Amino acid sequence: MAAVLKDVAHLPxxxxxxxxxxxxxxARDAEETRHxxxxxxxxxxxxxxxxxxxxxxxxYCPYTHFFFRLQDGSFIAFFDxxxxxxxxxxxxxxxxxxxxxxxxxxxQALEDMKARLQAEGVEVLGVxxxxxxxxxYFFDPNGVRLELTAQxxxxxxxxxxxxTAHARLQEWTARKEQWRQDRAAGRAAEPLKPQQNDRxxxxxx
Numbered sequence: 001m002a003a004v005l006k007d008v009a010h011l012p013x014x015x016x017x018x019x020x021x022x023x024x025x026x027a028r029d030a031e032e033t034r035h036x037x038x039x040x041x042x043x044x045x046x047x048x049x050x051x052x053x054x055x056x057x058x059x060y061c062p063y064t065h066f067f068f069r070l071q072d073g074s075f076i077a078f079f080d081x082x083x084x085x086x087x088x089x090x091x092x093x094x095x096x097x098x099x100x101x102x103x104x105x106x107x108q109a110l111e112d113m114k115a116r117l118q119a120e121g122v123e124v125l126g127v128x129x130x131x132x133x134x135x136x137y138f139f140d141p142n143g144v145r146l147e148l149t150a151q152x153x154x155x156x157x158x159x160x161x162x163x164t165a166h167a168r169l170q171e172w173t174a175r176k177e178q179w180r181q182d183r184a185a186g187r188a189a190e191p192l193k194p195q196q197n198d199r200x201x202x203x204x205x
Contacts, residue, residue, distance in 0.1 A: 022067060022075035023100055025144050028086035030064055032141045033078050040120050041102075041113075043068035046075065076100065078142070086142045099137070099145035107134055110150045131198075132157065171195055 027033040037043045046069040052062045062082055067075040089095060104110055107127070114124050114136050126136035132153035139145055153161070175195060182188035 027078035101147035
């Protein structure tokens with residue numbers, strides 16, 4: 001459904017959002033997760049919150065909520081609900097879609113982390129070349145897909161990319177609305193493909 005425009009002139013301007021504070025996932029086991037993020041990835045365990053009641057909802061659900069700190073002061077966090085269960089994968093989403101990416105300083109740092117992970121028995125995909133950055137991919141003990149990224153493009157290149165982002169998204173949105181209409185009329189069976197291919201070196205198998 002297309003976004004509905006609302007009169008927001010009377011509202012305060014958006015507050016500056018400076019950085020990601022934290023992203024939270026479910027953990028099967030807190031110590032297993034701590035070992036992976038602190039001992040292998042090098043993110044220090046920084047904060048723990050434990051309670052029987054969820055403050056935002058008021059429901060009874062005992063948990064241990066624990067946070068690992070990144071260099072910029074942001075966190076990745078987890079909930080151990082005390083039953084040794086990990087989050088189930090989404091049944092309608094490929095395993096490679098939902099992931100979180102961490103930035104490292106260089107391609108050499110990427111290679112070093114790959115070697116470190118593999119020495120711990122972690123299966124690593126990559127190094128993958130995305131043109132503006134290079135990445136490796138792997139899963140944590142909870143089934144969360146992680147990416148480590150080394151930026152290749154400089155700030156000027158990224159600024160140039162940003163100048164076309166809205167136009168490209170608007171074109172996609174218009175094509176998707178037409179696709180929705182065609183699907184409703186029984187004329188579209190396949191998912192909508194993007195209007196351009198930024199990765200021509202990869203072709204469908």
